[in-house]
Amino acid sequence: MQREVIVRLDDVRDLSPRLEAIWRVLERNGAAVHLGAIPVDVTEPYAQDLLARADRSPVPVTVQQHGYRHVNHSSGKRKFEFDDERTFVEQRDDLQQGRDALIRLFGDRFDRVFVPPWDRCGAHGMRALAELGFAGISVIATSSAPDHPQVPKVLMTTDPVQWKPVAMHRPWDQTLREVQSTLDATGYAGIELHHEIMDDDAAQGLDWLLGQLHGVRYPTMREKAQRG
Ligand SMILES: [Zn+2]
Numbered sequence: 001m002q003r004e005v006i007v008r009l010d011d012v013r014d015l016s017p018r019l020e021a022i023w024r025v026l027e028r029n030g031a032a033v034h035l036g037a038i039p040v041d042v043t044e045p046y047a048q049d050l051l052a053r054a055d056r057s058p059v060p061v062t063v064q065q066h067g068y069r070h071v072n073h074s075s076g077k078r079k080f081e082f083d084d085e086r087t088f089v090e091q092r093d094d095l096q097q098g099r100d101a102l103i104r105l106f107g108d109r110f111d112r113v114f115v116p117p118w119d120r121c122g123a124h125g126m127r128a129l130a131e132l133g134f135a136g137i138s139v140i141a142t143s144s145a146p147d148h149p150q151v152p153k154v155l156m157t158t159d160p161v162q163w164k165p166v167a168m169h170r171p172w173d174q175t176l177r178e179v180q181s182t183l184d185a186t187g188y189a190g191i192e193l194h195h196e197i198m199d200d201d202a203a204q205g206l207d208w209l210l211g212q213l214h215g216v217r218y219p220t221m222r223e224k225a226q227r228g
Contacts (some may be wrong), residue, residue, distance in 0.1 A: 001187045003216045005179070006224060008138060008156060008192045010066055010115065014046040015053050021203045022195040027059050027226040029210035031218040036066035036138075037106075039098035042221055047105035054109060061164050063110045064138060067104050067117040068094040081117045082125030092128035099132060111222040113154060119192075121145040136225030140192060152225045156190035157182045160206075167197055172205035172210040176212055183216070 007026060012019065012035040026033050035050065042050075054061035067081045074080035095114070102110040112135040116125065119140040129137060130150040132162050138154040139145050145155070160175040161167055169175075182189040197208070 003183050003213075004188050004219050004224075005031070005183070005213060006154065006156075006188075006190045006219065006221060006223075007031050007210075008034045008036060008064070008115065008190065009195050010192060011070070011194060011196055012037045012050075012063075012066065013041040014043075014198065015049040018195045018198060020053075020065070021200075022193065022206065023053070023057070023196055025203055025207045025210070027057060028154045028207065029213075030059060032060040032062070032220050033057065034062055034064055034221055036064045037102060038066050038068075038070045039101040040069050042101075042105055044105065051106065051109065059218070061109065062113075062220050062222060063102060063106045063112070064113045064115045064221065065095075065098050065134075066115045068098040078120065079118045080120050080122065082121045082128075084122035084124050086124070088124040088128060091124050092131060092189045095125070095128050095134075096132055102185060111135060111220070111225075112226055113221045115139075116145065119145075119156070122193065126151055133223060135199065138190075138221060141190075152228045154190065154221045154224050155188075156192040158191045159166045160191060160202075161194060161197070167194075169198070169202045169205060172209050175205075177208045179209065179213070183213075 072079040074083045114134050115138045126148040136152040141155045141157050179189045
């Protein structure tokens with residue numbers, strides 16, 4: 001069975017030292033780099049830096065749209081930028097502005113896959129993504145985001161962070177076991193990362209984990225979404 005892994009980086013704004021460190025780990029392991037960029041936070045100079053870095057990278061580098069402002073609009077306990085409390089039109093306008101900004105900033109490196117903040121998206125958001133011609137949505141496998149026939153899902157199966165009570169990376173051998181059992185069961189695993197909370201130990205843990213995955217392919221989200 002072909003074994004495939006996708007690694008996603010969330011909350012990208014600029015080429016920060018921590019992003020650079022994780023980017024190098026991915027390169028060392030031959031993994032495609034997926035930059036989930038927050039449209040309103042990426043300035044023109046930030047984008048130029050990221051593009052120049054991407055051009056020097058020996059692995060495929062693509063940009064995804066991570067929300068629009070990355071703010072919570074939900075009155076409930078769970079955070080949502082794109083839930084069903086705001087109108088369809090409000091959400092579509094946000095998604096469109098974000099999409100247009102990333103097309104302008106990143107051109108073809110932007111693959112038109114949407115990564116909703118907190119891995120959550122409601123039915124209005126899904127419909128808006130379809131209407132705006134998004135190539136897909138990437139969410140964690142346990143996400144409540146409804147299915148939409150025109151918006152393929154690129155699932156993340158593993159989040160190495162335990163978020164509560166304080167965010168910390170679980171032991172990397174535990175995360176590896178989770179990734180390997182998912183790979184054994186389905187031939188695919190998706191790992192979502194938050195590089196800005198990854199210290200040197202976490203970067204080393206990730207490097208070690210990827211080094212244990214023998215014979216896996218690292219497709220891009222674009223490729224995976226196209227396959228449906
Ligand atoms: Zn985020």
